[in-house]
Amino acid sequence: MLRTVAPQQGEYIRGHAGRLGLWNGFLSVEELLTVLDRKTRGDGDVRAPGHTYRLTARFGGLDSATYLKEHSLLPFCRIGARSDDEMFDFERLANLKSQTAWMQPKRGAYLCPTCVAKDERMLGFSYWRAFHQLPGIDTCPKHATALAVVYVDGAFDRLPGSWGTAAEPVDDELVALRAMPVVARYAEIAYAFMAKGQRVSRIAAIQCIRPKVEAMSFPIGTHIERSKLAHRIRDAFPEAWLEAHYPRLLGDCANVQSVNGLCGGSIVSGMVYAMALAATFSTSEEAVHCFYTAPSQRRKMPHASMCDSVETSKRRDDLLPHYIASEGMASYVAAKLGVGEPTALRWLKGVGLPSLGRLARPGRCRVIAFLSRASKDEIDHWIAAGSNVHAIIGG
Ligand SMILES: [Zn+2]
Numbered sequence: 001m002l003r004t005v006a007p008q009q010g011e012y013i014r015g016h017a018g019r020l021g022l023w024n025g026f027l028s029v030e031e032l033l034t035v036l037d038r039k040t041r042g043d044g045d046v047r048a049p050g051h052t053y054r055l056t057a058r059f060g061g062l063d064s065a066t067y068l069k070e071h072s073l074l075p076f077c078r079i080g081a082r083s084d085d086e087m088f089d090f091e092r093l094a095n096l097k098s099q100t101a102w103m104q105p106k107r108g109a110y111l112c113p114t115c116v117a118k119d120e121r122m123l124g125f126s127y128w129r130a131f132h133q134l135p136g137i138d139t140c141p142k143h144a145t146a147l148a149v150v151y152v153d154g155a156f157d158r159l160p161g162s163w164g165t166a167a168e169p170v171d172d173e174l175v176a177l178r179a180m181p182v183v184a185r186y187a188e189i190a191y192a193f194m195a196k197g198q199r200v201s202r203i204a205a206i207q208c209i210r211p212k213v214e215a216m217s218f219p220i221g222t223h224i225e226r227s228k229l230a231h232r233i234r235d236a237f238p239e240a241w242l243e244a245h246y247p248r249l250l251g252d253c254a255n256v257q258s259v260n261g262l263c264g265g266s267i268v269s270g271m272v273y274a275m276a277l278a279a280t281f282s283t284s285e286e287a288v289h290c291f292y293t294a295p296s297q298r299r300k301m302p303h304a305s306m307c308d309s310v311e312t313s314k315r316r317d318d319l320l321p322h323y324i325a326s327e328g329m330a331s332y333v334a335a336k337l338g339v340g341e342p343t344a345l346r347w348l349k350g351v352g353l354p355s356l357g358r359l360a361r362p363g364r365c366r367v368i369a370f371l372s373r374a375s376k377d378e379i380d381h382w383i384a385a386g387s388n389v390h391a392i393i394g395g
Contacts, residue, residue, distance in 0.1 A: 002024050002035070002036075002039075002059065003023055003024050004059055004060070004061055005019055005020050005023055005059065005060060006060050006061050006062070007060045007062070007067070007070075007071050008123075008127045009070075010070075010071075010129050010130055010131060011071055011127045011128065011129065011130065012071065012073075012127075012128040012129060012130040012132075012133055012156070013053060013056070013067065013068070013071040013072045013073075013101060013102060013130070014102045014104065014128070014156045015109075015127055015128025015129075015156045015160070016056060016060060016071060016127070016128075017029050017032070017033075017052065017056045017102075017156070018128075018154075018156040018157040018158065018159075019125075019127060019159065020032060020056055020059055020060070021157060022157065022158065022159070028154065028157060029154075029156075029157055033052055033055060033056075036055040036056070036058075036059065037055060040055060040058070051064075051094065051095060051101070052101065052102065053067060053068060053072070053094055053101035053102070064091060064094075065088075065090065065091050068090040068091060068094055068101055069088070069090055069197040070197065071130055072090065072094070072101050072102070072103065072130070073103050073104075073105065073130055073133060073134060073194075074090045074093055074094065074100070074101070074103065075090070075193055075194050075196065075197045075198070075199070075270075076134055076190060076193045076194050076270040076271075076274075077103055077105060077269065077270050077271075078090070078093050078199065078270070079193055079199050079200055079205075079270040079273055080199065080200065080201075080202040080205055080269070080270075080273065081199035081200065081201050081202065082201070082202065083201055084201050086199055086201075087198055087199045087200070087201070088197075088198060088199070089199075090199075104133060105133070105134070105135045105271075106133060106134070106135055107151070108149040108150060108151045108155070109128065109133070109149065109150045109152075109155035109156050109160070110128075110132040110133055110137075110147045110148070110149050110150075110170075111126075111128065111129075111132060111147065111148055111149075111150070111160035111163070111167060112129070112132060112140035112142070112143055112145060112147055112148075113145065113148055113167070113169075114140060114142075114143040114145050115129065115140060115142065115143065116160050116161045117161075119161070120161050125159055125161070126159050126160045126161035127159065127160065128156055128160050130194065131190075131191065131194055132147055134190050134194070135245055135246075135271050136186055136187070136190065136241075136245045136246070136271060136274070136275075137187060137190060138170045138171075138174040138175055138177070138178065138244075139175055139178045139187070141187060141188075141191055144178070146169045146170050146172070146175040147169075147170050148167035148168055148169045148170065149167065149168055149170060150163045150166055150167045150168075151168075152166065171244070173240055174240065174241065174244055177238050177240060177241050180238060180241075182236045182237055182238075182278050182279060183237070183238070183241055183278075184284075185277075185278040185281070185283070185284045185287070186237075186274050186275060186278040188284035188288075189274045189277050189278055189284050189287055189288060189291075190270070190274050192284065192288040193270055193273075193274065196288075196292065198292070200273075200291060200292060203295075204291075204294060204295050205273060205291065207295045208277075208290045208291050208293075208295075209229070209273075209276045209277065209280060212280035212281065213228055213229050213232055213276075213280055214228075215315060229276060230249060232276075232279050232280060233249060233275045233276060233279045234249050234250070235279075236278070236279035236280075237275065237278075237279065245271075246271065246275065273291070277291060312350070312351055312352075313351075313376075313380070315347075315350070315351050316351035316352065316353065316379075316383075319333075319347060319348065319351055319353065320353070320371065320379075322336050322337060323348065323353050323371070324368055324371060324372055327356060327361075327364050327365070327368055328353070328354070328355065328356030328357075328359075328364055328367060328368060329355065329356060329357045329364075330344045330345045330348060330355040330357060331344075331357065333348065351383075352383035352387050353383075353387065354387050354389060356368075356389065359389065359393075363389065363393045366392055366393050367389050367392050367393065370382075370392045
């Protein structure tokens, strides 16, 4: 008679399978699965074998959909769905390949020594947490301490507490990076992806991220259009973090295509989405809210206009020096930024700076003199009143 073992909250699906095997006296998980498979078939269930999560879900006393949603890494790793119908469908993903449910994106098995000590004290045993296995996560969100990693095949077949000194702490430098706001935002966003357990249609995801990238990208060369999201991420994240977790963004620029693919709608990786959100939003709450809000409802968000105005003011700060140096003429601004005149006009208009190309030079100089001297408040006030150049020139 096999012993049923319910998974703990946030327990990693692969670790739970290991614990089931261990507590039922099997030498390996494979051995347990063979027995479970035989038993299931004996019970008259002849569904395709190999879908290991179904076997262990039943033994954890959970239905397989809930088991995947709460214990696998699919809510993070496969967050991008092709359509709205797939939002809660992790089973279809897991069925495509028998090992998808057990997906393990990082090399090694990760644990938090503080969680382990606490589990042993409170529960009498320790267990592997799903969140600690996510790419880009080096610290425990609960204890803010460094994770430790076990590089042994079959590490999940034993309890995390049993590895002792074989569990090596992750690099100090990576742990220190948690103090950087963008890295903290990444971890908070990853945590939200796992906690929500809900996929997002790729179209909705793109509609959330693309405007942010476009608003923040100012061309500094002619190639920026192609690779702006990748550049944005590369600028926002510390190099050491990228080197450890997403090295393809460093060095040779040819490999940024997969990241830019996000803007074209072909990428499903949770890591790319989490990096893109962390790099383009100033808080993780705002990013998560936007990401999970259907595009049709985003405009109605109460604080959307405030976010927009903060954004606009930031964009204006970026554009103003070019505008002043070009005496407010859109064609010069366009040449300076390496874009076409219509684009420059659109950007200037978007931040309330009128093209001064039609004004006579003395008039232009008065407007530019005002903008060069005026405080931020005075400029805000002038723009809010309709950017009236004649109010400055006086005529
Ligand atoms: Zn912990």
